Amino acid sequence: MRAFYTYLFFQELKEDWLFAIIRLILLLGVTYHVLKHVRDTRAAIGWIGFSWIMPITGFILYAMFGINRVVRRAQKLVSDRPRHNKLFDDLTQFYIKGHFYPLAKVVEGFTQRPLLIGNKVTIFYNGDQTYPEMLAEINCAQTCVFLSSYILKNDGIGRQFADALIKAQERGAVVRVLVDGIGSGYFYCPIARYLKKNNVKIDRFMHSFWPWRMPFINLRTHKKILVVDGKVGFIGGLNIADDNIVACNPKFPVSDTHFKVEGAIVLELTEVFLQDWFFITSEDLNKKKFFPHTNVAGNMLCRVVTAGPDSDMEKIKYTMMQAISLARKSVRIMTPYFLPDDRFLSVLSLAAIRGVTVEIITPKRSNQRLVDWARNKNNVFPIRDGCRIWLERPPFNHSKLLVIDRIWSFVGSSNIDMRSLRLNFEINMEIYHKEFAEDLDDFICAHRHQELTLEDLEKRNFFKKLRDSTIRLLLPYL
Structure with missing residues (x-):
């Protein structure tokens, strides 16, 4: 024993x-x-x-x-990027030769994308104005339709888009659709089934039920891109859902801002979509017919800036921070979620301390309660240093806008939070155009409804302060 x-x-x-x-x-x-x-x-x-x-x-x-396993497989598309109408140093526009010239050079340096001339950008508000324009362009498509959206619902407007895409393909256009693997439904995506049933190629970004694919659940594509025939494009914050048609009085209306673009910048939108499509499907569509010659459509200088947890890490964030650091008069931000990290807050605070008017407009109540709680603690720091934060009345505004000195604008899909600025795949566009920036700046100012003060934050009871401070610890994942 x-x-x-x-x-x-x-x-x-x-x-x-x-x-x-x-x-x-x-x-x-x-x-x-x-x-x-x-x-x-x-x-x-x-x-x-x-x-x-x-x-x-x-x-x-x-x-x-x-472990960051996301490595772009589309680098050859980058090397074949079309170079056209490139902004050279001898352009005489005063706002490029002035204090924004360093911004133009820096962004070109780390994005490797040129600032393009000859573009026209048109502002549309909500799905009420935007959807008819998008559908009209799809219904005229002859060569290609490329659509990327975080949310594409199987509701009334979603079916209208799906039917328009099906008809475009029947006319002989090359149609490709990319939706997010979570935003458009993780367990069930009826709009994808409907399009596939009608032979339209659609894929879901980084979607899988297998456990070894779970690391990718936290990495989402938040991009909103529509390109038609390589000549007309749309970019902004607008998803495709009935909730965005405010005039129809949905249960939870979502206001938003979207942009129609014409000119050489459309080819950069095409390039971004084709990179993402190749990344997900390995189908190479880098064909000359999708990059047609573009005529001068306007006098705007534009550039696309992409970001994601790959080789584009934090490039949208760097662009914003560089622009804010060059501000002389005003910085105005409109964002549905305001939860940046300390570095971003420091840049805003330094701008306010040196006398720049810094204003952030965000919804009084968003569609994410945890984000609203966490931002209460976060808002103390910029307000204390002289930034002004305004709470906007309903409906919930999903716009993502940044205007500096009423000259430079930055629009697109990226929120001002750590998820958008670090984890999501995002696309924004910078615009050097005074009149356009003034219109956008006036739109932001019109939504300054209720100013948030330190007194408002301090008068919260002990339990709410404790709750908000605790939720703020989740800031990188909200």
Whole structure:
């Protein structure tokens, strides 16, 4: 009997040593990988610390959520990017030769996209104005229709778009549709089934039910792009759903701003869509017929800026921060969610301290209650340094706008929060045009309904302050 217990003891000792060796290997593996690949020091410290406390659990969670596996497979499309009507240094526009010239050069440097001349950008408000224009262009399509949307619902307006896409394909146009794997329905996406049934090629961005694909759940495409025949495009914050048709009085109306673009900038929108399509499907559509010669449509200077957790990491954020740092008179932001990180808040605060008028317009109540709670704590810092935050009355405004000095505008799909600026795949467009910026700036100013003050934030009771501070800890994931 004693020999038996001795045998069990040594077996357990052997298993303990084996288990300890496995834990050490996993721990060293995570530590090495974090030190080599994780750029954010706080995230690196967090992953290493968690792995040292719980090696096995830490390894599993880091393998699932800590490793950035997103690497663009469309680099050859970038190398074949069409170069046309490029802005050269000898252009004499005063706002480029003035204090925004460094911005133009910096953004071209890190995006490798030229600032293009000869464009026209038209503003549309809500689905009421935008959808008829988009549908009219799709109904005239002859060569191609490329549509990317975070949300494409299977409701009244969604079916109108689907039917227009089906008819365009029947006319011989090349039709491709890309929707987000969560935004348009994770478990069930009826609009995708409807389009596939009618032979329209549609795919869902990074969508999978398999456990080993779970790391991609947190990486979404938030882009809204429509390109028709390479000559007309749409970009902005507008999803495709009945909720965006405000005149129809939906249960939860969503106001938004969208932009129709004509000119050379449309080819950059085409390029962005084709990169994303190739990334998801491996279908190469980099064909000359999708990049037709474009005539001069207007006098606006424009450039597309993309961002995502890949080679475009935080480029939209860098563009915004550089523009704000160059501001001399005013910075006005309209965003549905205002939850930037400390670096972004610091740039806004420094602008306010040096005398620039900094105003942020955000909904009094958004469609994300947790975001509203978290922003209460976050808003203390910019208000304290002289920024002014305005709360907008309903309906919920989903617009994403930035105007600097009533000269430079930045519009598109990106919210001012850490999810949009770091995790999502986003697309924005910068516009150097004084009259356009003035119109957009006036639109933002018209929504300054109720100013949020430090007194408003301080008079919250203890439990609300504790709740808001706790929720703010989730800031990177909200």
